[in-house]
Amino acid sequence: MTQVAYTVKLGKLNSLTNTPTHYCAGCEHGTLTRLIAAAVDGLGIREKTVMIDSVGCSVLAFNYFNFDHIVAAHGRAPAVAAGLKRVHPELTVFSVQGDGDAASIGLLELIYAAKRSTPITIFLVNNAIYGMTGGQMAPTTLEGQVTTTTPFGRNVHMTGTELDVSKLVSTIDGAAYVKRASLAIQEISSQRGKVYTIKNILDAKKSVENAFKAQALGGFAFVELLSTCSINWKMPVLDAKRFVYDKIVKKYPLGLYKDTFGLEKQ
Amino acid sequence: MSGNRVYLKGNEALAYGALEAGLNAYFAYPITPSSEIPETLAKEFGNKKYPEYKFFLQAASELEAINMVIGAAGGGARAMTATSSPGFSLKQEGLSYAACMEIPLLIADICRAGPGLGNLGPEQSDYFQATKGGGHGNYRLIVLAPATVQEMALLPRLGFDLAFKYRNPTLILGDAFTGQLKEDVVFPELTTEHYDVSDWATTGAKGRAPHVLNSLELDYQKHFKHIGKIYEKYERAQANEVRFEEYRTEDAETVIVAFGIASRIAKGAVNRLRSKGVKVGLFRPITLWPFPQSQLRTLASQGRRFLVVELNTGQMVEDVKLAVGTGVTVDFVGKWGGTVPTEAEIESKIRRLEVVAV
Numbered sequence: 001m002t003q004v005a006y007t008v009k010l011g012k013l014n015s016l017t018n019t020p021t022h023y024c025a026g027c028e029h030g031t032l033t034r035l036i037a038a039a040v041d042g043l044g045i046r047e048k049t050v051m052i053d054s055v056g057c058s059v060l061a062f063n064y065f066n067f068d069h070i071v072a073a074h075g076r077a078p079a080v081a082a083g084l085k086r087v088h089p090e091l092t093v094f095s096v097q098g099d100g101d102a103a104s105i106g107l108l109e110l111i112y113a114a115k116r117s118t119p120i121t122i123f124l125v126n127n128a129i130y131g132m133t134g135g136q137m138a139p140t141t142l143e144g145q146v147t148t149t150t151p152f153g154r155n156v157h158m159t160g161t162e163l164d165v166s167k168l169v170s171t172i173d174g175a176a177y178v179k180r181a182s183l184a185i186q187e188i189s190s191q192r193g194k195v196y197t198i199k200n201i202l203d204a205k206k207s208v209e210n211a212f213k214a215q216a217l218g219g220f221a222f223v224e225l226l227s228t229c230s231i232n233w234k235m236p237v238l239d240a241k242r243f244v245y246d247k248i249v250k251k252y253p254l255g256l257y258k259d260t261f262g263l264e265k266q
Numbered sequence: 267m268s269g270n271r272v273y274l275k276g277n278e279a280l281a282y283g284a285l286e287a288g289l290n291a292y293f294a295y296p297i298t299p300s301s302e303i304p305e306t307l308a309k310e311f312g313n314k315k316y317p318e319y320k321f322f323l324q325a326a327s328e329l330e331a332i333n334m335v336i337g338a339a340g341g342g343a344r345a346m347t348a349t350s351s352p353g354f355s356l357k358q359e360g361l362s363y364a365a366c367m368e369i370p371l372l373i374a375d376i377c378r379a380g381p382g383l384g385n386l387g388p389e390q391s392d393y394f395q396a397t398k399g400g401g402h403g404n405y406r407l408i409v410l411a412p413a414t415v416q417e418m419a420l421l422p423r424l425g426f427d428l429a430f431k432y433r434n435p436t437l438i439l440g441d442a443f444t445g446q447l448k449e450d451v452v453f454p455e456l457t458t459e460h461y462d463v464s465d466w467a468t469t470g471a472k473g474r475a476p477h478v479l480n481s482l483e484l485d486y487q488k489h490f491k492h493i494g495k496i497y498e499k500y501e502r503a504q505a506n507e508v509r510f511e512e513y514r515t516e517d518a519e520t521v522i523v524a525f526g527i528a529s530r531i532a533k534g535a536v537n538r539l540r541s542k543g544v545k546v547g548l549f550r551p552i553t554l555w556p557f558p559q560s561q562l563r564t565l566a567s568q569g570r571r572f573l574v575v576e577l578n579t580g581q582m583v584e585d586v587k588l589a590v591g592t593g594v595t596v597d598f599v600g601k602w603g604g605t606v607p608t609e610a611e612i613e614s615k616i617r618r619l620e621v622v623a624v
Contacts, residue, residue, distance in 0.1 A: 047472035052337070053480075062478045068468035070340045071480040073363050076333040079325070083337025083345065084468065086321045087291050091341075091470055109333070112326040 013037040015046050019063045026237030028183035028227040029057055029125060031201060032096065032208075033064055036123070039209045040067075040092075043216075049092040052081040054106075056098030057131045075106020078113035081120040092215060094121035100130040103139040103165050110169070114220045117174035121211045121221040124165060125183075127229040128248060135232030139163035142251055147232070162251055166224045170257035176219025178257035179207045179264075182226040184244040196241075200254070210263040217261050226252060267315070268453045276412070276444045277302035279419035279451050280348070280374055285310060287423035288458030290343035291321040293334040295353060298386050299442040300376035303348040318344075318458065328353040332360030332373070339364070339371040340479050342467030344426050344458075348374035350442075351392050352383060354400075361435050362401030366481035368466070368496070370429035372422060374438040376445040379604035387604020388442035388527055393581035396439045397555040404493050406500055408436040408507065409554040411525040415449035417552075423456060428507060430461035432499055439554060441577065443527040443606065500556075509552040510561060514540060518547030520616055521565055523586050524575040525551050527606065532575050535612035546616055554582070559589040566590035571619055575599045575612055595619065 012018075015037035023029040040046050049067045053059055055074035062069040072080040077095035085093045102110050102124050113120060129147055130136040136149040140162055144153040156162075170178040181204035185196040207223045214221035226248055228240035235243060256264055267282055274282070281303045284292070294304030304324065311322040321338070325331035331347045338345035349357055354375040364371055375396065379389040396409045408428045412418045421438050429436040468477050483489040511529075514536055515521055524532040529550040539546045549565065551558050566572070572590060574583040574597070583598045590596060599615050601607040 048470040050341075050468045050470060059482060062476075062480060066471065066476060068471050068476050069478045069480065070337065070367070070468055071478070071482055072333065072336075073359055076329065076336075076360075079330045079333035080337035080340070082323075083291070083293065083334030083339075084341045085337070086323065086334070087338040087343040087345070088341045088469060108326055109330055112330060116323075 010034070013041050015040045015066050017064055017066050021064055022060055023057065024231045026228060026230040026240060027057070028225070031183045032123065032125060032225060033061070035205045035208045036096070037065065038205070039212055042209065043212055045092050045212070048090060049094070050084060052077040052084070052093065052095040054095050054097040054101045055132070056101045058096040058098065058125065059132065061096060075101050075104070076109055077101070077106065078109040078118070078120065078122060082113050082116070082118045085118060085120050089119070092121070092212060094123065094212070094215070096123045096125060098131065099124060099126045099128065099138045099140040099165070103163050111172065114169050114172040114175040114222065117176065117218070117220050119215050119218045119220065121215045123208070123211070124222065124224045125227050126165065126224050126252065127227040129229050129232050131229045131232055135229070140165070140252070142247060164252060166222070166252070166257050169222045174220055175222060175258055176217070176260040177211055177214035177221040177263060179210070180224045180226070180252060180254050180257065181207045182244060182249070182254055184226060184228055184241045186245050187242055213263055214261055219260060224252070226254070268455045271450055271452050273448060274415060274451050275302055276415045276418040276440060276447050277376065278306045279415045280422060280438065280440070281306035281310070282453065283419040283422035284346055284372070285316045285319055286453050286456050287426050288318045288344050289316070289346055290318055291338040291345040293331040293338070293345070293347045294322070294324045295328045295331045295347070295349065296324070297350045297353045299378055299445050300348050300350040300374065302445070303374065328356035329359065332357045335371050336360055336364050336369055339369045340367070340468050342463035342469060344372070346372040348376065350376045350378045351380045354392055354395065358395070358401035361407060362403050362405060363481050364435045365405035365407070365496070366403065367479040368433035369435070369479060370433050371435050372425045372429055372438070373435060374440060377439060377441040379602065385604045386442060388606060389577045389602055389604060390441055390526055390528060391578040391581065391602060392439065393554065393576070393578060396437055397557070397585070405496065406555050408432065408434055408503060410436065410438050411552060411554050412438060412440055412444055413526050413529050413550065415444070415447055416451050418444060419451045419453055427459060432503055433466070434499070439526070441527050442604070504556040507553060508556050508558045508561065510558040511550040511552060513548040513550070515547030515549060515565065517545050518570060519545045520571045520573055520619055522546065522548045522573050522575055522612065523551070523562070523582070524548065525554060525582065528575045528577055531606060531609055532612055535609040535616070538609055538613055539616060544616065544620065557585050557589065562586060562589040563591070566594045571595040573597045573599065573612070573616060573619060575607060577606060578602050
């Protein structure tokens with residue numbers, strides 16, 4: 001068993017309520033919660049930020065973020081966000097959606113929010129599964145991947161191939177910033193043997209900040225964040241992290257898909 | 267607009283009524299026979315006469331439109347959408363969430379014939395969906411039923427007022443007839459009543475605890491309490507907000523109960539019968555929810571008979587029967603499929619009731 005030993009000093013963030021999260025062991029939702037709070041604190045916009053909570057594992061986010069919240073119906077967060085933003089353009093409005101929420105039941109809401117250049121920020125947590133409902137097939141589930149509704153592995157002849165959401169959103173004229181990052185620690189070889197790097201998480205941190213900056217510049221911002229779901233993938237936590245880099249990034253490559261404002265260069 | 271007499275379609279009057287009532291944002295999806303509402307509001311967007319009218323957008327679906335209304339209204343805006351029956355089915359999701367989150371919003375359903383696609387003629391067959399909650403869970407909409415183009419112009423103001431007063435969605439239930447009918451309208455001088463939204467609207471948690479508009483409550487006891495609180499609010503609405511019109515009911519032996527366009531045909535039948543010495547009157551609910559239950563019970567206790575006239579197969583008649591109790595004659599004339607009953611049909615039914623009664 002590999003030992004993971006690292007210490008990170010976490011200071012108090014005004015954007016967090018200090019309520020312990022409900023997220024499962026190894027889940028990256030907690031990491032994203034921290035990155036969002038740090039970005040909002042860093043930009044000094046907490047008092048003008050409203051989160052639209054989506055249906056999925058992030059639905060209880062109102063307990064963790066020290067913002068105003070509207071909890072949307074399944075898939076409808078971009079529409080609720082758009083409605084609020086249009087009457088309160090001074091607000092920063094964002095949502096954290098899952099891949100089931102944004103890429104399946106709420107695909108129309110996502111696409112049209114992007115199409116109209118709605119100045120909102122959407123974070124899509126892609127863990128290739130419906131996590132909250134107990135591990136069913138998502139549009140992002142890999143070919144052959146076993147879920148509770150694909151017990152013999154996802155058959156793409158029947159269910160269609162995997163939906164690459166970042167690629168799809170980047171084809172829409174109205175989208176200003178589209179990025180795929182990863183929230184999972186990555187195992188790498190070093191002189192000391194196998195170690196875990198957080199470089200992708202630091203890149204995700206930058207992407208989260210840029211996604212808020214893009215909104216401030218009037219653009220639609222979309223960041224897809226690859227994550228694990230070791231509970232529903234039925235894998236030990238570190239195997240799940242490895243699965244992200246062995247399998248998931250092959251189908252969903254990390255990178256910048258669109259950057260109208262040139263934020264990544266700054 | 268205010269003060270002048272203008273000649274408008276019902277749907278146009280509803281749109282101008284919303285503007286006169288201080289509409290901030292409208293989210294549209296086209297569907298016949300309601301489309302003159304978004305068309306009028308698209309045309310008037312940017313008109314300096316309506317400085318409070320800040321945003322108009324045609325959404326990509328009925329669901330997107332109602333959820334945009336939820337977002338805007340969650341921010342405290344006077345937000346609205348309109349639809350017709352097939353679209354009204356799609357609105358139910360959003361209305362259920364809005365009721366639980368106590369978000370005040372205004373929606374109009376210009377009812378056409380159903381079920382399914384039905385047709386474009388008038389029906390009142392969305393009565394159940396309108397008055398019994400419609401979507402999932404325990405909730406009600408406040409439901410206003412216009413019978414004239416003038417009322418189409420006036421009810422948006424009342425609708426917004428009740429929505430904000432009770433923090434609940436309000437529905438204007440019209441029909442293809444009142445939506446398409448052209449009549450004279452006078453818009454009274456209105457000053458928008460601004461309800462204080464500062465203790466719940468999601469405008470940014472500056473110098474205060476966050477506001478959370480949420481329909482999720484995993485603690486059963488807390489959810490029991492939350493819905494109980496909403497129903498206490500509904501009891502207050504039932505006690506204070508019932509609106510109705512009575513026409514020649516003082517000495518009426520038979521009282522016709524009808525709303526919307528059906529009530530106007532019924533009024534014609536009342537006049538025809540009165541001219542022949544038949545003691546008949548009309549009771550017209552303006553609020554379909556809260557329903558004028560005690561007013562009908564009082565009429566029943568005075569020994570009146572009832573005839574319910576609706577453009578459906580019999581929906582409000584159930585509420586009339588509940589209101590008047592057992593041992594009271596409640597008969598029904600229904601017309602469905604996109605057409606309306608004639609005065610003569612109502613008259614002959616009343617004649618038959620008279621015979622039975624003798």
